[in-house]
Amino acid sequence: MDKEYKAKVFKSGNSLALRLPKELGLKEGSTMVLREEQSGYHFEPEDAPKKKLDVDKFWGKAKGMIHVPQPREDFEPRPSSLKAKP
Template sequence: MSEEYKAKIFKSGNSLALRLPKALGLKEGAEMTLREDHGRFTFEPAQNDRKIDVSKFAGKVPWLEPLPREDFDDSPRDWHLLGRDASGA
């Protein structure tokens, strides 16, 4: 059985806001998706498409050695194959 709550609309800056009861268990800053269908509104937590930053993970595994950068040397390229001169223009 679902619960029924009352919420109040108020002005916040140039927008309207909906004050939701704490009993819903929502967290401040949570993103929600709001849908309107013929005057009926529904909302649900937004899909979380967050990307994980793994840039600081290398220090977590001290036995992992960084790969040598030798394959990234700036070797001469055959620009003529692209129809360009040696300057790349």
């Protein structure tokens, strides 16, 4: 047998919000998808987004690799820098 819960609708800013009971086991900040069906409304948790690789944690940790800047060849040097060279 399905359990029945009551939820309260209230105004939040210019929107309406639905306060759900804690017994549902939803996590704070989770996103839900709400669908309107002929028999009423149906909601379910949104699929979790795929995690992206964060390279900030291991940037510069590769031993033996030295970053040597390469000269850029995709543009001409400025005329003022040509005059400065002897």
